[in-house]
Amino acid sequence: MGSSLLNLSGRRLLLAAQGSLQLRSCGTHLYCRNRPTVEVQTSWHQARMQHGVRSATNILEDKKDEGFRKVNSGERVDIGAIQKHPDSSATEQQSTHPPAFEVEYLPDLPPFPARPALHISFEDIATYIQPLISHHWKISHVSPGVGEHEILSLDRRYNFKSFNDVMDFVQRVADISRAEKHHARIVVEYSTVDICLHTHTACYRRDGEGKAEFKKVPGLTRRDIRFALKVEELHEKFKKLGRAIHFVLPVLPYVQRRSMKSVLRRYGPNQSVKREDVCSTSSSNETEI
Numbered sequence: 605m606g607s608s609l610l611n612l613s614g615r616r617l618l619l620a621a622q623g624s625l626q627l628r629s630c631g632t633h634l635y636c637r638n639r640p641t642v643e644v645q646t647s648w649h650q651a652r653m654q655h656g657v658r659s660a661t662n663i664l665e666d667k668k669d670e671g672f673r674k675v676n677s678g679e680r681v682d683i684g685a686i687q688k689h690p691d692s693s694a695t696e697q698q699s700t701h702p703p704a705f706e707v708e709y710l711p712d713l714p715p716f717p718a719r720p721a722l723h724i725s726f727e728d729i730a731t732y733i734q735p736l737i738s739h740h741w742k743i744s745h746v747s748p749g750v751g752e753h754e755i756l757s758l759d760r761r762y763n764f765k766s767f768n769d770v771m772d773f774v775q776r777v778a779d780i781s782r783a784e785k786h787h788a789r790i791v792v793e794y795s796t797v798d799i800c801l802h803t804h805t806a807c808y809r810r811d812g813e814g815k816a817e818f819k820k821v822p823g824l825t826r827r828d829i830r831f832a833l834k835v836e837e838l839h840e841k842f843k844k845l846g847r848a849i850h851f852v853l854p855v856l857p858y859v860q861r862r863s864m865k866s867v868l869r870r871y872g873p874n875q876s877v878k879r880e881d882v883c884s885t886s887s888s889n890e891t892e893i
């Protein structure tokens with residue numbers, strides 16, 4: 605990834621396009637209003653198990669990269685919008701981790717994409733992916749591939765009070781699948797659910813000799829974004845009912861930064877798809893749950 609992707613103008617574009625970005629600082633941690641963060645200090649081993657991160661070395665290597673660092677350090681964020689968390693002193697003393705950040709509001713659902721669904725654009729990263737990453741979604745690799753053939757996924761782990769809560773949640777995720785005609789990889793354990801999203805039938809549009817040609821390459825599309833946003837909404841309902849547990853792992857900032865780095869490398873300006881190619885809508889089969 606060229607550093608130009610994350611230079612000032614690139615970062616400004618990301619943040620500006622994301623109108624709703626509002627960060628609040630609690631010293632080394634940022635939290636969002638109306639959404640208090642419960643910090644659970646786990647071991648590196650536990651954190652790696654929970655996030656599926658391969659090695660601590662990989663995470664630490666990411667310190668060298670940009671990703672969210674500019675945002676976290678406040679260089680690109682309106683300082684006036686950042687306030688100290690009242691309990692920050694205790695947290696600051698304990699934590700040696702750089703700050704995570706949470707965007708307060710998630711964007712509205714994008715329109716239902718026409719088929720074939722096209723890969724996300726650079727603007728989609730600012731509008732949807734970055735807020736989702738700030739809400740604990742991460743970017744993983746289905747396949748390392750090369751260039752266009754690198755297959756990314758959008759993943760999140762949810763924690764619940766009991767197995768019954770997990771199964772009720774999964775049932776509602778299945779309802780989302782029916783409504784969206786889109787299917788996530790769902791991994792269930794006793795009190796956790798992993799949701800992993802990518803579009804098997806994602807396409808690139810190429811305008812060759814007067815007519816559009818579509819090249820099928822699995823990857824991230826607005827179908828995945830819609831699905832993730834709907835699952836977030838569902839999770840909010842479970843949280844309000846006291847059925848879900850909100851964990852924030854100490855490694856979250858590294859995971860966020862690495863996710864941003866991965867998605868920018870794959871879908872940054874050099875890879876971008878024209879806006880009109882990703883905005884086509886279909887009025888059919890759009891069912892809200």
Ligand SMILES: C[C@H](O)[C@H](O)[C@H]1CNC2=NC(N)=NC(=O)C2=N1
Binds near residue numbers: 785787
């Ligand atoms: C015809 C049907 O809608 C398609 O096969 C859908 C079904 N669910 C899907 N789910 C996912 N994750 N990716 C797809 O490409 C996909 N395609």
